[in-house]
Amino acid sequence: MISARLLSLIVVVVLLALPVVGSPFLVTLMSHVGVSSLVVLGLVLLTGIGGMMSFGQAAFVGIAAYTTGWLTTALGWSPWLGLVFALALTAVSALAIGAITLRLGGHFLPLSTIAWGLSIYYLFGNLEPLGRHSGLLNIPPITLGPVSFMSQIAMYYLIWVVVLLATLFSLNLLDSREGRALRLLRGGAHLMGSVGMDTFGTRLRVFLIAGIFSGLAGWLYAHMTRFISPAPFDVKISIEYLLMAMTGGASQVAGATVGSGLIVLIKNWLQDFLPHLTDNPAQLEQVAFALMLLLILRFAAGGFMPMVLKRVRSTPRTVKANVGGLPTRQLPPRGEPVLEVEAVERRFGGLIAVNKVSFDVRAGEIVGLIGPNGAGKSTMFNLITGTLAVSSGTVRFLGKDASRLSQREIARLGCARTFQHVKLRPGMTLLDNVVSGTYLRTGAGYIKGGLRLDRLEEERARHEALLRLGQVGLADRAHDLAGDLPLGQQRVLEIARALALDPVLLILDEPAAGLRKKEKDALATLLRKLRQDGLTILIVEHDMDFVMNLVDRIVVMVFGQKLREGDPATIRKDPAVQEAYLGGLA
Numbered sequence: 001m002i003s004a005r006l007l008s009l010i011v012v013v014v015l016l017a018l019p020v021v022g023s024p025f026l027v028t029l030m031s032h033v034g035v036s037s038l039v040v041l042g043l044v045l046l047t048g049i050g051g052m053m054s055f056g057q058a059a060f061v062g063i064a065a066y067t068t069g070w071l072t073t074a075l076g077w078s079p080w081l082g083l084v085f086a087l088a089l090t091a092v093s094a095l096a097i098g099a100i101t102l103r104l105g106g107h108f109l110p111l112s113t114i115a116w117g118l119s120i121y122y123l124f125g126n127l128e129p130l131g132r133h134s135g136l137l138n139i140p141p142i143t144l145g146p147v148s149f150m151s152q153i154a155m156y157y158l159i160w161v162v163v164l165l166a167t168l169f170s171l172n173l174l175d176s177r178e179g180r181a182l183r184l185l186r187g188g189a190h191l192m193g194s195v196g197m198d199t200f201g202t203r204l205r206v207f208l209i210a211g212i213f214s215g216l217a218g219w220l221y222a223h224m225t226r227f228i229s230p231a232p233f234d235v236k237i238s239i240e241y242l243l244m245a246m247t248g249g250a251s252q253v254a255g256a257t258v259g260s261g262l263i264v265l266i267k268n269w270l271q272d273f274l275p276h277l278t279d280n281p282a283q284l285e286q287v288a289f290a291l292m293l294l295l296i297l298r299f300a301a302g303g304f305m306p307m308v309l310k311r312v313r314s315t316p317r318t319v320k321a322n323v324g325g326l327p328t329r330q331l332p333p334r335g336e337p338v339l340e341v342e343a344v345e346r347r348f349g350g351l352i353a354v355n356k357v358s359f360d361v362r363a364g365e366i367v368g369l370i371g372p373n374g375a376g377k378s379t380m381f382n383l384i385t386g387t388l389a390v391s392s393g394t395v396r397f398l399g400k401d402a403s404r405l406s407q408r409e410i411a412r413l414g415c416a417r418t419f420q421h422v423k424l425r426p427g428m429t430l431l432d433n434v435v436s437g438t439y440l441r442t443g444a445g446y447i448k449g450g451l452r453l454d455r456l457e458e459e460r461a462r463h464e465a466l467l468r469l470g471q472v473g474l475a476d477r478a479h480d481l482a483g484d485l486p487l488g489q490q491r492v493l494e495i496a497r498a499l500a501l502d503p504v505l506l507i508l509d510e511p512a513a514g515l516r517k518k519e520k521d522a523l524a525t526l527l528r529k530l531r532q533d534g535l536t537i538l539i540v541e542h543d544m545d546f547v548m549n550l551v552d553r554i555v556v557m558v559f560g561q562k563l564r565e566g567d568p569a570t571i572r573k574d575p576a577v578q579e580a581y582l583g584g585l586a
């Protein structure tokens, strides 16, 4: 085992020493690895972590390269001004393309990036001022005061400084508030909305960051090679970038450099070796790459980095105490209406899942919503939390009409929920899953997160999360992965995440399912304690003993309608309710 710190130090020392000990050819090759790493780093964030496939990254590299290339050759501007305009144009293109395509689900996003990549490639090849397919020549080198980056060695150092800074920024970002939003993207919009995160905004921002990393690569590439033509910005090269990400380990930041290094070196070796085998080495190179892709998918789908990380020791960061708390909200006085559901209806085509149901929930009480399978309970929860839109009727939350509000807005008002089908990020620790619940109580954005200017707030959020984990009895497993918990305990973990929102109303969908008797008792004790502290709770649960001994009031639903409402003792004796449950309550 080697420590992560020592390994990083070794990498930096090797990179520093390489121009001294390596051949000029190796230095040039490694500069190309660095440029590719930047693009692939963006793909790690976008595809590996965010789950969005893009075949258009080479086009962003091209936009930046051509912008700086044209401005510095045709207008004679400084490469630094070229950088400003190259990044600005890349950012505007990424935002425009992202705004149009990122709402598309399934295969439409990758398909649209192919279309975009192809159109940009043909645009470069057909515009007279950009030199058509011959490209732009004599692009000037970068200079900084007396320092010129004309030599390959100077350029090498500049490129790797940028790569290391971008890598650090990405690592910091992933360990920040917005980075957690990015890591939750694969959990889906309902999970993100339930903790107040903006799915589309997060997708757009990471698309922008990946575009800017590609833009930086394009700027460096243009002033390194001093000549550009459309070929390196083709969709084929975008596929190569994806191959690099997969080879390194698409969800690992360090995988970007490792994957770029491996593919650039293999490509270089193939270019030396294949001419001995065939007269048409270029085509055989494509075949070799296709084979490599298949082999990686078959035998090492996670890429190279996870194998390395198994041998790297990293100790979890301790959670600091005495950092102060996050802001908390004032709970409404006991007995005041928190939730008012009035004649709410939800149709799915011809099916009426919830049919003009009305009830209310008052501050400081626990209300149970029960009914046989398919009665419409989960649909009702989804209507209350904004996960589904009501067909008609009104949902009022703290006196405010919330019928048309989004999930995020309802979460912001103080409504936190758990899900019938658990929604957690299994590859994140328990602590990180719960910290994601503090999203609305914290404010650090991308810049603060990436530059690590968010530490005090982050420590407070982590402290808060540990307290919530302690409340549900999971503090000793804070640094374990959520996916390692049994399903019943994952439901309890969802409660801790919901509590981290500092809610007024806690909505629990079958929280006791999968728990053992002792764990159910502990959960009931926790919910009673929360009620005592003034929290309002609405709960769907099939375990009748659990519900009857816990709640103050029960609403019974059958076939989408409200059948009865009353205290547990009355409901237990009600013949209509017993009939609905086929004698199950008697």
Ligand SMILES: Nc1ncnc2c1ncn2[C@@H]1O[C@H](COP(=O)(O)OP(=O)(O)OP(=O)(O)O)[C@@H](O)[C@H]1O
Binding pocket: 348, 351, 353, 371, 372, 373, 374, 375, 376, 377, 378, 379, 380, 420
């Ligand atoms: N998205 C949907 N599209 C179509 N029909 C749906 C949808 N969601 C729920 N339904 C239907 O609405 C009805 C109520 O379902 P719902 O899941 O709300 O019931 P439930 O009381 O929560 O049941 P269970 O206890 O089994 O979870 C069912 O007939 C279900 O098939």
